[in-house]
Amino acid sequence: MKLSDISIRRPVMAWMIMFALIIFGAVSLGRLGISYMPDVDFPLLSIRVTWEGVAPEYMETEIVDRIEKEVIAVEGLKEIVSSVRQGSANIQLEFDIDRDIDVAVQEVQTALSQLRLPTGVDPPVLRKSNPDESPILWLGLSGNRNQFELFKIADQLVLDRIQLVDGVGEVFVGGSAERNLRVYVDNRKLKKYELTILDVREAIRQDHAEGSSGYLENQEHSYNLRTMGEAQSIDEMGRIRITRRGGGPIYRSGITLSDLADVKNGLNDAQRINRVNGTEAITIGVKKQSGANEVQVAENLRAEIERINKNLPEGVHINVNFDGTRFTKEAIEETQFTLILSGILTALVCWLFLGNWSSTLNVILSIPTSIIGTFIVIYFMGFTLNLFTLLALSLAIGIVVDDNIMILENIIRHFEMGKDRVRASRDGAREITFAAVAASVAVIAIFLPVAFMEGVIGKFFFQFGVTLSAAVALSLLDAVTLTPMRASQTLVHENREPRMVRAVRILMEHLARWYRWALEVTLRRPLVTFLSTSLLFAGSLLILFVIKREFVPPQDQSQFGVRFETPMGSSIHYTDAMGQKLEAFLKERPEVTSYLSIVGGFGGGEANTGVYFVSMTPKSERDVGQYEFMDQVRKKIQSIEGMRGFLFDFSSRGLSARRSQPVEFSIRGGDWHTLKKSADAIL
Incomplete structure (x- = not known):
């Protein structure tokens, strides 16, 4: 049946x-x-090693070369890409696309465990790396407060609530400034008391500290003892005594820190400068959990941000300045x-x-x-x-x-x-x-x-x-x-043929007569039919070689990014000043709705690097296409002396194991200075 x-x-x-x-x-x-794209687990591992204060050249020979020699024998390894900076190194291991990444992690971990690194090097950190794990939203917290107060507001009123939104994974903050005490030492007074800066530092380290001092216990109670030695104010810090000179004790010393230096409140040195539409701000990047609905997560975050804004102090607000889920x-x-x-x-x-x-x-x-x-x-x-x-x-x-x-x-x-x-x-x-x-x-x-x-x-x-x-x-x-079941219950005869159906039937009858005539002609002349269809097929093949080939074509997503750098050794403030020249251009353009800048250290960069995330008006509301506008931005960067920039869109997001670009040049050689000259010549 x-x-x-x-x-x-x-x-x-x-x-x-x-x-x-x-x-x-x-x-x-x-x-x-x-x-936007399927979730593809690319077999990519990242090894990060830190060694405080060590020069890049020494990091390369003592750390990177050793690690590369150990992991080179791991099965399925396709490519090793290493980058070295002052005090840190990052090694990316790309494996064959069909390689089991979990097995690769175990093998690389085994290879690293056999490695003996110099004393003082932090243990290598191995983790899976997925280029699609970039923030889906960038938020900006700004207002009539300084960076320290803004960071305090973000820490107390914003971050926890964002972290609790369903589907949110990692949340990280940029542009934060922490309060510290600054000690300005007078060299003349140091000479007067025959002291050095090391003596002052050692005195602060010994007295400005707290720790466990043991415990007291009797038959009924037990007490933990703790020495509360940290200074709670500038005056207390100034009363710290200098009790040692050159490592030896100073008996009956009445020298205090205030005798040698001025102690003032301050903020830590800027390591990164973040701005939203030209205003300094605290930036918050939000990543989604693996497998979460990124569009729904973004909508939930927007709803939560509206509620957060109602509880922020007057003059302070938080906005979505870059939405990677919009397209x-x-x-x-x-x-x-x-x-x-x-x-x-x-x-x-x-x-x-x-x-x-x-x-x-x-x-x-x-x-x-x-x-x-x-x-x-x-x-x-x-x-x-x-x-x-x-x-x-x-x-x-x-x-x-x-x-x-x-x-x-x-x-x-x-x-x-x-x-x-x-x-x-x-x-x-x-x-x-x-x-x-x-x-x-x-x-x-x-x-x-x-x-x-x-x-x-x-x-x-x-x-x-x-x-x-x-x-x-x-x-x-x-x-x-x-x-068949539905037909057995619903099939009925139509009593009257609708006009449109009748018109289509008449048209099909005419087409059928024309088709019958064409069929008779082709059957009477088989050779002509064969030659004409063969020529048509050959012509189609020729056109195939002319058509451009591309996996995913660039698309106007109304958003793009700009990475820029200034000459090596530039300070973060100089780099920021160069970036503000580009900001002035973006601010004047009606196509730009918002822009977020991160200067210094983004994505592991140095103080001479920065990145901009630019959001544009919808495609239907502007006369200039995204790529045409990107060309204008590129020309503006070329006109700024001391700045070199690279623009990128997000069309190819998640299409490769690394954030590669359509065209890349690889310059190889044994001498770094020669490579640098060659790279500058190409650029």
Whole structure:
């Protein structure tokens, strides 16, 4: 007994199958994460080593070279990229795309454990590195307070509440300033008392401290003792006695710190300067948890920020200054609209050609059954709603109705022969079931191999191939079971042919006559037909070599970034001054809605580096395209003497193991100074 016969005999069971697919598919859809690209776990490890105050050249020979020699033998290692700075080194290990990253972590950890590093070096820190784990939002806290007060407000009123938002992962702060005491020593007074700066430092270290002093215990109580030696005010700090000179004691010393120096309140030296739209601010970067719906997390954060602003002191506010999910949301919404529109147009075309509302309704019901049911597969496979899965579903809409139309058209043929709708549904489905299965298997055979592609492209198209194949498989199930059942209950004769349907029928009759004539001509002249089609095919191949190739083309996302640097050795204040020249240009442009600057130390950079995140007005509200405007910014940077900049967009975010660019140059050699000259010559 065929499946169609079972569904016709037991329609309640068939209806329950259809509703189960739709209901459980809808539940799965509500639980799916949303992302721009599929979540791909790139096999990338990062090793960070710190050695306070050591020069880069010494770090390279004593640390980096040793680590590279130890890990070079790890299986599947593809590339090692090392960067060395004053007191720190970072080594990135990229493995083959199919390498199990967890096994690689264990092997690299074993190699590092066998390494003997010089005394004073902090233990290497090994962690997985994912380039897609960048902040989804950058927030700016600014107002009529200094940096220390702003940081205190952020620490007490903002950070904890942001961390508690559902889906938020790591939260980090930039631009913070901590209060400290500054001791300005008078060299003349040091000479007067025959002391050195080391004697002063040692006195502060010994007296300005607190710690455990043991405990007291009796038969009833136990007390912990603690020496409270830290100075609580500037006056207490000034009363610290200098009791040693050159390591030896000074008996009956009456020399105090205030005799030698001025002690004042102050802030620590600026290591990073952050600004929002030209105003100094505390910047807060927010990362999402792995697998979380980044669009939903961003919406939750925006709602929480509105509540936080109500509790902030007057004159202080926090805003979203860069939203990395904006384009993701727009792209997903546009794809979802396309998906819905495709379903509506498919239903309209089916009605125009079938000419029967009951038959059209049958086809329309097959679309949600197949498409929404596919969300069950997407959910249990651990996929997200991204451009690849939604693209597969959009493409599937035109495919999933093929089997239904094929079987339904045969059922209608039997119905028009005078059979009752139950018998017509049974006989029509029986005749065409094998053909429907063959057609669906052929489609699956085309798209399923896409899921087994290798390399980086295979990682992305895996979700595409599985999603499309699942939709086609469900459409086949619907066609051989649910379509005959629905036809057996709803199929009716149309008493009057609608005008649009009649017009389409007349048009198709004319096209059929034209097609019959063209077919006769081609059959009478087989040689001409063969040569003309061969030339057309050859011409198509030639055009193929002219068409440009690109995995993901650049897209106007209304946001981009600028990395810039000043000459090596520049102070953070000089770098900031150069950046403000670019800010003045951005401030005057109507296309720019906001910009966030981070000068010094961003992403492991030095004091002579900085980055800007620029947000533009929506594409429909400006005359200048994003890439045209980026060219203008690039020319502005070239006109600023002492600044070198590099602009980047976010179109290729998450497409490679490292944040690589479309074109990169690698200059290799044994002498760093020669390499630097070569790099400057290229730039």
